[in-house]
Amino acid sequence: MPRRSGFDALEIAFEDADIPFRLESASLIYNTQEIRDLLNCLMAVDDPTHPVAVVAALRSPAFACSDTDLLTFVEAGGQFDYLTENDSPGGRVTESLAVLREFHEQRKWTAPAALIEQFVRARRLRELALDERQWRGRWTRYGFLIDRARAFAATGEGSLRAFLAWTDRQREEQARARETVVRESDAGAVSVMTVHGAKGLEFPIVLLAGINATRGPSPDPVLFDRTTGRIEVKAELQTLGYEELAGFEKERGEEERVRLIYVAATRARDHLVVSLYRNKRGSASAAARIEEFMQGADRLWQRLEPAAAPAPRASDAASATAPLADDTPETRQHWKHQRRQLFAARSRPISAAATRIAQDKQDEKLEQDIPDEPWRRGRAGTNFGRAVHAVLQVVDLHTGSDLDENVRAQAAAEGVSAHADQISRLVRRALQSSLVERALASGRWWREAPVAGPVGDGIVEGFIDLLFEEEDGFVIVDFKTDAVGSEEEVEQAMERYRLQGGAYALALSKAAGVNVKEVSFLFLQPNLQKSVDNLPQAQDEAEGAALAFLSRTAMANL
Structure with a gap:
């Protein structure tokens, strides 16, 4: 989806249809009902x-007070400010406010992550989620918020x-930050x-889906x-x-929306299904243009x-229980063979990523004896490089005035504060x-350009x-966070990246x-530029490497 505004209706539709799904974007998780309830x-x-x-x-489900409970509480003279000294009426609302008061006192000496964990346990939110069809997803999202609180605490706040x-x-402000994919282990679920x-x-x-919006926000x-400073x-x-300037901004915004649709369409390896639904006001939407x-x-x-799905007939139900005359081991093996051939034909890759070509070529060589650096291995290494690239994607290249703010946000989001x-x-x-x-002097430059x-x-x-x-x-620039300490290591790194640059x-x-x-x-450690x-x-x-990769992958599927 281009944006997350339509996710609420999509979540309800998935649950009504009993279709397993998982969220793989942090911004979407912030908009789920259970996370909104917990944040409230x-x-x-x-x-x-x-x-x-x-x-x-x-x-919220944490206290489950009904509108009747709230009305009764107010009519009895109760106040929602639980620190106010007054004779509150009894009942569910009063008991719930006492719990809030208790956690309000705990927050003074308890870290946010620990406080959230205690609240989730005390109010049995995980147990309550078991009554939902997608309970594992809810558990994962609670854990996500706790992890984010732990990463935020590492910033010193x-x-x-x-x-x-x-x-x-x-x-x-998700438009200003690269989104972090949240991986889950659910099998057979829609991402x-x-x-x-x-x-x-x-x-x-x-x-x-969700490409039926007519236009983006106004300037x-x-x-x-x-360019001119005006x-x-x-x-x-x-x-x-x-x-004039608003028209220019509108054109740039339209170009960005086209690039966004291109990114979405090229995520499909075998099949791309595009929802072209729109109403009368969507005549200028991306769906209509496509x-x-x-x-x-x-x-x-x-x-x-x-x-529409046809209604089942009685004869169909009866025949479903009757054994097929040709259901023999031989026919089943023949069916499996045809099925494998069909999957192989449909699984043939149609694209090769530049980074994948370089990695594929490197896998054919013996591993280079390069000293391990903290940013080269493990999850932290990946997150460190991703944080650097995320800041470079949004920071003001002319002045760098918003650098510190973006660094704090991205470091916290990646857990490397x-x-x-x-x-x-x-x-x-x-x-x-x-x-x-040179890029700024050229007057025509682009960041994160898809090709x-x-x-x-x-x-x-x-x-x-x-x-x-x-x-x-044209000049292509790729930022690298590899920790290379000598000229020999730089040359070894360039040997790895040569195909990637050639592919770009x-x-x-x-x-x-x-x-x-x-x-x-541009190797940022130790600030060295190398050209292909x-x-x-x-x-x-x-x-040649791309053709070999496509051919080899296709043969592997046969």
């Missing part, structure tokens, strides 16, 4: 003067109020995520032109250049009209590099960290027909 309870614990949060907590403010920012959360992943079948009342404003009156573009291209798509200083140092090195300076170009019967694709155009061609250049040149003059890797030598040859090598 925590806000009520933190602030007794917040009547909306207190009432929401009382009505220990109060419950600070954590709640952080979760609120995470929920409201639900936003397009941003799906980047870098692929699935056999992808259903793209901000204050617009800043980074500021245009629209309030009761507007400046002369506001309409259907318009596909007119006359019947070989590329097939329309699927949902059909103890390394925030290292993350900040590496990002500053990138901002001060000659490659970033895909045809190779044989498939495509080679990838995401370019930084792409810019100079007079004599190959995809861009084939897709756009442009000249890629340079592919450079003999780039045309590297592109040829990448094309």
Whole structure:
């Protein structure tokens, strides 16, 4: 889904249809009902003067106070501020407020993660979830919030109020942060995520929904032109250049929405199902434009009209219990053989990621004897690099004014808050590099640019960290957080990444027909820039590796 606003209805539909599903994006988890209920309870614990949060907590499954209970409590002279000294009437509401008061006192000396864990246990939220069909998902989401509180505490902020403010920012400002995929072990479940959360992943079948919105948000009342430095404003009156700059922002927003749809569509390995549903107001939506573009291209798509399930007939039920005449071991083996062939044919890969090509080539060689560094191995290493890239994706490249804020947010989100200083140092090195300076000077640059170009019967694709155009061609930049300490280690790293850089250049040149003059890797540890030598040859090598990968994977499925 492009956005998370329609997830509530989707969650209800899945549960009504008894379809197992799992959330694989942190932003979606913040919007689930059980997490909203738990956050309301925590806000009520933190602030007794917040009547909306207190009432929401009382009505949540943690306390299960009905509207009748609340009305009876108010009519008897009760107050929702549980710290107020008065003669509260008895009953469920009074008992629940006493629990909130108890946790309000505990919050002073208890870390947020421990407090949330105690609250979940005391109110039996996990046990209550067992009554739901998707109880395992609810358990996982409770654990997710506790883990986030633990990661937040590592930043040095220990109060419950600070954590709640952080979760609120995470929920409201997801457009400024790379989403963290939350992996679950459920088997046979539908994965639900936003397009941003799906980047870098692929699935056999992808259903793209929620693309029926007509347009994005209106331009901000204050617009800043980074090229000329001028500021245009629209309030009761507007400046002369506001309409022009707003039109430019609208075009850039439309380009970003197209890139988002491209990212979503290329997550499908075998089958892509696109929901084209929209109402009369959706004539300018992405769904309408996709259907318009596909007119006359019947070989590329097939329309699927949902059909009502026929009512079962008595004869069908009777025949279902009768043994089939040809149900023999021989026919079953023949069926299994046909089934394997069909799966093999449908599982043939159509794309090869640039990073996968490089890794596939490296797997054919003996492991290089490179000293282990803390960021190279394990989950923390992956999260450290992801945090650096996430900050580089959103930080202001011109000034870096929002660097510290983004570093804190991304380090906490990735659970590596103890390394925030290292993350900040590496990002500053990138901002001060000659490659970033060249990109800004060019006037035409893009971050996290998706590219895909045809190779044989498939495509080679990838995401370019930084792409810019100079007079004599395009330059591709890839940021690396590998800890390389010597020239020999740098050369070994370049040997690993040569095919990746060649694949990026190959995809861009084939897709756009442009000249890629340079592919450079910026090693942030220890601040060293290396370019791919003999780039045309590297592109040829990448094309050969992509064809070999597609062929080898297809043969493995037979």
